[in-house]
Amino acid sequence: MKFNFSKWHGLGNDFVIVNGLEEKINNYNEMAIQVCDRYFGIGADGLVVILPSAVADFQMRIFNSDGSEAEMCGNVTRCIARYVFEYGLTDKKKITLETKAGLIKPELIFIDDVLSTIRVDMGEPRLKRGELPMVGNEDEQVVDEVLEIDGTEHRITGVSMGNPHCILFVDDITGINLSDIGAKIETHAAFPKKTNVEFVQVLNKQNLRMRVWERGAGVTMACGTGACATLVAAVLNGKTDRQATVELDGGQLLIEWGPDNHIYMSGPAVEVFRGTYL
Numbered sequence: 103m104k105f106n107f108s109k110w111h112g113l114g115n116d117f118v119i120v121n122g123l124e125e126k127i128n129n130y131n132e133m134a135i136q137v138c139d140r141y142f143g144i145g146a147d148g149l150v151v152i153l154p155s156a157v158a159d160f161q162m163r164i165f166n167s168d169g170s171e172a173e174m175c176g177n178v179t180r181c182i183a184r185y186v187f188e189y190g191l192t193d194k195k196k197i198t199l200e201t202k203a204g205l206i207k208p209e210l211i212f213i214d215d216v217l218s219t220i221r222v223d224m225g226e227p228r229l230k231r232g233e234l235p236m237v238g239n240e241d242e243q244v245v246d247e248v249l250e251i252d253g254t255e256h257r258i259t260g261v262s263m264g265n266p267h268c269i270l271f272v273d274d275i276t277g278i279n280l281s282d283i284g285a286k287i288e289t290h291a292a293f294p295k296k297t298n299v300e301f302v303q304v305l306n307k308q309n310l311r312m313r314v315w316e317r318g319a320g321v322t323m324a325c326g327t328g329a330c331a332t333l334v335a336a337v338l339n340g341k342t343d344r345q346a347t348v349e350l351d352g353g354q355l356l357i358e359w360g361p362d363n364h365i366y367m368s369g370p371a372v373e374v375f376r377g378t379y380l
């Protein structure tokens with residue numbers, strides 16, 4: 103089944119974007135596995151399809167490279183905002199996107215007619231265990247709890263941005279074997295829907311260094327929802343201010359936890375190439 107696509111990334115977290123208003127794909131989960139394969143396919147962390155919406159400007163569905171569907175994705179939200187504007191699907195610089203995590207609102211910020219950054223209202227963080235989700239009392243926050251992995255205790259904080267995140271603060275991030283421990287935490291019994299895993303080194307009150315093992319994708323260069331969850335966890339644990347720069351393998355995101363309790367993420371989006379999948 104042939105379809106046109108465009109290849110984008112947000113700080114190296116890369117996606118195949120398909121305009122589902124014009125292109126037909128029968129099985130998104132299966133197609134995501136195929137197109138994300140870096141040897142036999144296009145190669146990406148995920149497949150994202152733009153669809154019509156009755157409640158927003160567009161609907162966005164996100165599929166990880168393992169074929170699983172995610173509730174939300176921060177980095178691709180910035181790419182979609184540019185895509186629909188530059189491909190003429192809208193003349194709006196600020197749009198609403200319907201996702202499984204609710205309505206997300208990206209805005210293209212121009213300075214002297216040049217695109218400067220893309221700022222996304224990511225909605226409110228979910229801080230109760232049940233929303234994480236994580237086993238235990240639904241109304242409790244998951245802050246500074248102990249998770250046992252291979253007989254070793256790790257202190258974690260759980261935050262959901264519509265998708266689940268397990269955050270661990272470490273003194274030296276270079277010493278983490280992300281592929282080993284990330285995979286074990288992703289599939290830990292404490293997380294019925296599995297989880298994204300972020301390791302964080304606090305540099306100071308306004309700067310964090312974070313590396314991520316993503317649910318359904320493994321180690322990626324960046325994770326937008328993960329950066330938002332990381333800032334929230336850092337504030338909950340008294341480590342940073344409510345606005346900080348999160349430095350990822352692929353670059354930096356500015357994250358703010360606003361007085362309206364919404365999380366705002368600012369960063370870039372880049373279109374790399376276009377093509378036809380045969």
Ligand SMILES: N[C@H](CCC[C@H](N)C(=O)O)C(=O)O
Binds near residue numbers: 175176266324325327
């Ligand atoms: N792997 C994630 C989805 C992609 C999120 C990430 N790429 C982002 O930028 O937020 C999950 O299954 O929840």
